[in-house]
Amino acid sequence: MEITYLGGLGFKLKSKSGFVICMDLIESDLADVVTVSQRDEEDGKVVKVVTTPVNRQETFVIDREGEYEIAGVQFTAMKTSPEKNLVMAIVMDGLHIVHLGSLGVELTDAQIEKLGSVDVMMIPIGEKNTFGVDETIDLIKEVQSSYVIPMLLTGLDEFLEKNKYPLVGEAVHKVKIDEGSLPDDTQILLMNG
Numbered sequence: 001m002e003i004t005y006l007g008g009l010g011f012k013l014k015s016k017s018g019f020v021i022c023m024d025l026i027e028s029d030l031a032d033v034v035t036v037s038q039r040d041e042e043d044g045k046v047v048k049v050v051t052t053p054v055n056r057q058e059t060f061v062i063d064r065e066g067e068y069e070i071a072g073v074q075f076t077a078m079k080t081s082p083e084k085n086l087v088m089a090i091v092m093d094g095l096h097i098v099h100l101g102s103l104g105v106e107l108t109d110a111q112i113e114k115l116g117s118v119d120v121m122m123i124p125i126g127e128k129n130t131f132g133v134d135e136t137i138d139l140i141k142e143v144q145s146s147y148v149i150p151m152l153l154t155g156l157d158e159f160l161e162k163n164k165y166p167l168v169g170e171a172v173h174k175v176k177i178d179e180g181s182l183p184d185d186t187q188i189l190l191m192n193g
Helices: 107-114 133-143 156-162
Strands: 002-007 010-014 020-023 031-035 060-062 066-069 073-079 086-092 095-099 120-124 147-151 174-176
Touching: 002 147, 020 086, 031 073, 031 086, 060 066, 086 107, 086 133, 120 133, 120 174, 133 156
Parallel strands: 020 031, 031 060, 095 120, 120 147
Antiparallel strands: 002 010, 002 174, 010 020, 066 073, 073 086, 086 095
16 A cells, blocks of 8 residues: 655555545545545535546545445544544555544543554644644554554654654655555654655
8 A cells, every 4th residue: 555645634545456545635636535534514515625536436525424335445434522523444455544633532442442453543743633742652552553654743843752662764755555564563654745
């Protein structure tokens, strides 16, 4: 799977077969599925940018809690906070990816259990809607994913100062990950948009 960081909360996932998922898309892009961690309730719009499907007749938008299966890819959208944040769990190419959105509260034990075994966790660092760096590090320890990708990044310096997990080289814009090359212990993968 190829992961590209789009900045903010945005990521693009591309499967080995070319299926494309955009998470919290901020610009026009090609996508078979778009996931939205927070709806804009004021104007009712969900995706404000134009998407063009790659392998489907139209782009499918996931912006509500539930379980979905699209072209063999499994999606679970789980509501986590009063701000209507959705955590997105995706299973594609044998990898279990979790995108925490703009998580503003700690996950319950039941929610962590529902996530199951996580290979890649995208976690917000330092935005006003997210919890503090110490809580972020506690969550990383609890989930024990193979890779943790920080996003938003306004509190990155404090996170890196307190973090005890090894960093994977320099920050990258795009990375390829497959289930056969996952590390045994949690590593921090820095990405730039």
